[in-house]
Amino acid sequence: MMHENVVKVGMADLNIASNGAILKTTGLGSCVGLTLFDERTKVAGMVHVMLPSSDIAREASINIAKYADTSIPHLINLMKQAGAEPRRFVAKMAGGAQMFAFNSNHDSMRIGPRNVESCKEMLKKYAIPLLAEDTGANYGRTIEFDSVSGMLTIRSVQQGVKEI
């Protein structure tokens, strides 16, 4: 049995793992945790997306891991370099919650659903099938992705543990 190596993915961050390592990101609220997996080569990748689109970026040098439209292509490239074949990629995702219910039309209050939509658009663009998702609702999630089984484990305070 291989030892369980955990690769942490921070907020607005991304990483890849293989050889049985586990990718983990904690405290997803309105952020989305998206995983890509090539089952044949057992190469897995995870992004912790914070914002839907880099169009709104006002920073001089953008952190490409932060935005759905820049992080997903970058992750695909990294995994390709690690020997994975993008044609075989399958995706799973979790998060995108609406942490607080508000009667505000302030756009940033809807950030969770917008992150989810944007991630789905990117998957469509790269023709990567979305196998399963646990998105929306109003609670935080911590996720772990197993690069052997391709299983995404989701833990939350209110809903316990769930595997997709």
Next chain:
Amino acid sequence: MNPLHKLEAFKLDVLKEVGNIGAGNAATALSRLLDKPVDMNVPTVSLIPFEQVADRVGGFEQVVIAVFLRVEGDAPGNMFFLIEEDSARKLLRGLLSMETTSEDGYSEMEFSALAEIGNILAGSYLSSLADFTQLYLSPTVPAISVDMAGAILSYGLVQYGEMGDSALLIDTTFLEGKEELAGHFFLIPDPESFGKIFSALGVPNE
């Protein structure tokens, strides 16, 4: 580069005073509610990387009770009143003589009481801040949640996400007598609001 990196020590002191005045009034309000002295620590004002924001309250996965209000008006921002579960139960007992129903989970009534406490405290924080700055500041109806600190706080950082990977946070901790009532007040003004706060207080803006 995040323009807030350039804030000089002097301006940080001004913001510290903003936190001091706001939280000082909130502490007084809390102390009246509980009929007990409530102390607070000197606020800390710092530009914190997103990754470390939740460290203040025990880490990304620490379960906290959060009352969240969006501040609208002249200097918009996000405000959180965060308390640990132990402290929340202490508050409920002290304030309402409510014996908390179960070890996990809260009743509707308890939730509502906690939201109201958050509302009163945030209201007194903001009204003193508005008096002090002569800015119009109005809180939205509070929303309450029990969840992982990371999930909750990241919600208040979205405005900062567009311009960098850190946020300016005014953090004040409450203490109840010798018993630590671990409560935090986080005021996270929107990046655009700093200019308004500074000019309202007569701080020259270069």
